Amino acid sequence: MYLPVGLPGLMARPFLFVLQNVLRLLADCDKVYVHVMFYFWNAKLEAKVIHGSCLCGAVKFQLTSEPSVMGTCHCSRCRKAGASTVVFVKKDDVVWLDGKDRVVTYQPEPPYKYGRCFCDTCGTSLGEILADADSFPIAANALDTPFDLKVQFHESVSEKPHWYEICDDAPQSSGHPS
Numbered sequence: 001m002y003l004p005v006g007l008p009g010l011m012a013r014p015f016l017f018v019l020q021n022v023l024r025l026l027a028d029c030d031k032v033y034v035h036v037m038f039y040f041w042n043a044k045l046e047a048k049v050i051h052g053s054c055l056c057g058a059v060k061f062q063l064t065s066e067p068s069v070m071g072t073c074h075c076s077r078c079r080k081a082g083a084s085t086v087v088f089v090k091k092d093d094v095v096w097l098d099g100k101d102r103v104v105t106y107q108p109e110p111p112y113k114y115g116r117c118f119c120d121t122c123g124t125s126l127g128e129i130l131a132d133a134d135s136f137p138i139a140a141n142a143l144d145t146p147f148d149l150k151v152q153f154h155e156s157v158s159e160k161p162h163w164y165e166i167c168d169d170a171p172q173s174s175g176h177p178s
């Protein structure tokens with residue numbers, strides 16, 4: 001930068017020095033602020049995403065927000081399907097990462113209506129992950145990311161096998177809750 005010589009120039013040097021450093025500091029503060037904002041933004045996003053997969057790894061998906069409801073159905077059908085404990089998710093929250101075409105659906109005979117989804121290779125139960133409804137249950141066992149939710153209810157307790165003991169205080173109903 002051109003600096004005039006003489007007294008004004010001499011006075012200008014410290015002024016410019018201070019000005020430069022103030023500007024540099026502000027720029028750094030700005031960077032720090034941006035980094036801090038990104039950190040919290042990413043942490044927020046990171047905290048929300050729940051990863052899910054099947055046993056063989058062919059099927060991978062994620063949930064963009066944590067499920068809010070978890071329950072266990074003790075009926076023989078859910079037990080055989082390997083999806084007794086489920087979480088309810090919104091369809092819009094399910095993001096497919098891999099293997100959606102590897103998911104097969106067992107559509108039961110009426111009066112049963114809910115299609116049960118499985119990986120076509122390893123058979124991991126995925127609940128109703130391909131359902132058309134706005135929200136549906138998916139098998140909690142397919143989720144990989146830890147989250148705080150615990151079983152909030154037990155249904156079809158009258159069909160519970162003798163060998164399984166309920167060891168929590170969640171409300172129980174003999175049939176499906178209304």
Ligand SMILES: [Zn+2]
Pocket residue numbers: 054055056057058059119120121122123124
């Ligand atoms: Zn699989």
Ligand SMILES: [Zn+2]
Pocket residue numbers: 073074075076077078079156
């Ligand atoms: Zn059931």
